[in-house]
Amino acid sequence: xxxxxxxxxxxxxxxxxxxxxxxxxxxxxxxxxxxxxxxxxxxxxxxxxxxxxxxxxxxxxxxxxxxxxxxxxxxxxxxxxxxxxxxxxxxxxxxxxxxxxxxxxxxxxxxxxxxxxxxxxxxxxxxxxxxxxxxxxxxxxxxxxxxxxxxxxxxxxxxxxxxxxxxxxxxxxxxxxxxxxxxxxxxxx
Amino acid sequence: xxxxxxxxxxxxxxxxxxxxxxxxxxxxxxxxxxxxxxxxxxxxxxxxxxxxxxxxxxxxxxxxxxxxxxxxxxxxxxxxxxxxxxxxxxxxxxxxxxxxxxxxxxxxxxxxxxxxxxxxxxxxxxxxxxxxxxxxxxxxxxxxxxxxxxxxxxxxxxxxxxxxxxxxxxxxxxxxxxxxxxxxxxxxxxxxxxxxxxxxxxxxxxxxxxxxxxxxxxxxxxxxxxxxxxxxxxxxxxxxxxxxxxxxxxxxxxxxxxxxxxxxxxxxxxxxxxxxxxxxxxxxxxxx
Numbered sequence: 001x002x003x004x005x006x007x008x009x010x011x012x013x014x015x016x017x018x019x020x021x022x023x024x025x026x027x028x029x030x031x032x033x034x035x036x037x038x039x040x041x042x043x044x045x046x047x048x049x050x051x052x053x054x055x056x057x058x059x060x061x062x063x064x065x066x067x068x069x070x071x072x073x074x075x076x077x078x079x080x081x082x083x084x085x086x087x088x089x090x091x092x093x094x095x096x097x098x099x100x101x102x103x104x105x106x107x108x109x110x111x112x113x114x115x116x117x118x119x120x121x122x123x124x125x126x127x128x129x130x131x132x133x134x135x136x137x138x139x140x141x142x143x144x145x146x147x148x149x150x151x152x153x154x155x156x157x158x159x160x161x162x163x164x165x166x167x168x169x170x171x172x173x174x175x176x177x178x179x180x181x182x183x184x185x186x187x188x189x
Numbered sequence: 190x191x192x193x194x195x196x197x198x199x200x201x202x203x204x205x206x207x208x209x210x211x212x213x214x215x216x217x218x219x220x221x222x223x224x225x226x227x228x229x230x231x232x233x234x235x236x237x238x239x240x241x242x243x244x245x246x247x248x249x250x251x252x253x254x255x256x257x258x259x260x261x262x263x264x265x266x267x268x269x270x271x272x273x274x275x276x277x278x279x280x281x282x283x284x285x286x287x288x289x290x291x292x293x294x295x296x297x298x299x300x301x302x303x304x305x306x307x308x309x310x311x312x313x314x315x316x317x318x319x320x321x322x323x324x325x326x327x328x329x330x331x332x333x334x335x336x337x338x339x340x341x342x343x344x345x346x347x348x349x350x351x352x353x354x355x356x357x358x359x360x361x362x363x364x365x366x367x368x369x370x371x372x373x374x375x376x377x378x379x380x381x382x383x384x385x386x387x388x389x390x391x392x393x394x395x396x397x398x399x400x401x402x403x404x405x406x407x408x409x410x411x412x413x414x415x416x417x418x419x420x421x422x423x424x425x426x427x428x429x430x431x432x433x434x435x436x437x438x439x440x441x442x443x444x445x446x447x448x449x450x451x452x453x454x455x456x457x458x459x460x461x462x463x464x465x466x467x468x469x470x471x472x473x474x475x476x477x
Contacts, residue, residue, distance in 0.1 A: 004351065005298045005299070005300050005316075005347035006342060007257075007296055007318065007320045007325065008325070008340075008341055009298075010296045010298045011325050
């Protein structure tokens with residue numbers, strides 16, 4: 001049980017909470033805080049150095065390992081092979097480009113068309129652009145163009161044969177049927 | 190020997206006293222000087238004059254207990270649940286601030302008067318005292334000027350209660366009303382079975398009253414009615430101390446047979462009654 005009132009004690013207690021630190025306190029506490037900060041920072045730095053050294057040692061050990069060295073050499077070799085293959089592929093692409101652009105009329109193509117040409121059909125024009133061929137024809141018979149298209153489809157030298165239909169030209173006595181057929185050359189050429 | 194300085198609004202009373210093992214006080218010196226504690230100005234010359242007067246009364250103490258008159262403090266009784274001291278303190282501060290609509294610049298202390306066991310839970314009757322920080326600062330300035338260290342700052346109520354506890358004031362076990370009569374204020378302490386039940390302070394001006402004795406009688410009657418209604422107790426004894434003129438006159442004028450009126454015998458409190466002003470008796474409790 002509390003038997004005595006002492007307002008001064010309460011006043012001092014209340015004041016103590018808001019009292020600013022004295023010069024002596026600052027002189028003592030500030031160097032301690034600075035020292036602690038420096039020590040903590042130094043310790044952290046040392047720990048980081050230790051950690052980095054440890055990591056470096058692990059990495060060095062890994063690099064010095066014989067099996068890793070062999071794997072590494074293998075990888076370098078594979079890389080060299082890959083580079084040579086890539087270079088070779090590039091050369092082939094260039095060659096294809098050159099060959100594709102070369103405007104050379106192959107007698108083989110005409111021979112092949114000639115071989116499947118029905119009697120009543122005449123070839124007006126053959127356009128060869130790389131492997132694409134367009135045949136412009138004239139026929140005295142209405143069945144000639146379809147027959148030509150069928151023969152071309154059956155020939156293994158051609159593929160993607162597209163018959164574009166025909167047009168009737170001329171009078172009733174000298175009727176001609178004209179049209180074109182698109183096709184691709186197969187690897188035989 | 191210890192020094193007590195009783196501070197009223199316009200007066201300082203210096204008491205050099207000590208306690209004796211038989212439960213009495215020995216007063217070596219006692220004097221009063223006018224001093225305005227509420228004045229915001231502090232005059233070093235006045236402090237020097239007071240020091241000279243103190244030296245003349247052979248007061249060479251370096252520290253002193255300060256006892257504040259009730260007009261400088263605010264006090265209120267509360268009934269609060271029984272709690273640990275550290276939990277009770279903030280509650281008290283909050284209760285007092287709310288009850289009296291106080292600002293934050295007050296300091297508080299409290300005194301547990303007793304326990305109430307007629308409730309479901311244990312309840313403490315607590316006397317809370319508040320003092321403005323500004324007054325405490327003025328007291329500090331005064332004491333610094335007098336080159337004295339503050340031992341404690343107590344209130345007249347707590348010192349009175351301590352005085353009653355320490356001395357052989359004949360309270361008995363019957364409901365007793367202890368009156369401290371002074372010209373400018375009256376304090377009423379109701380005791381029953383050596384435990385204080387109620388405490389009231391009233392500010393008055395007896396010298397301005399036409400019939401001060403009737404005035405005191407009326408207030409005492411009101412107090413007894415409150416005690417009867419609140420505690421269901423009939424006051425049987427009234428003990429009076431303080432201003433000896435009023436005490437004597439009041440006690441002589443009372444004719445009620447069922448209530449005894451007695452002036453507190455000074456020799457029950459003091460070893461030597463010659464060196465004391467009768468108005469400062471209650472301040473001696475600061476030493477207990």
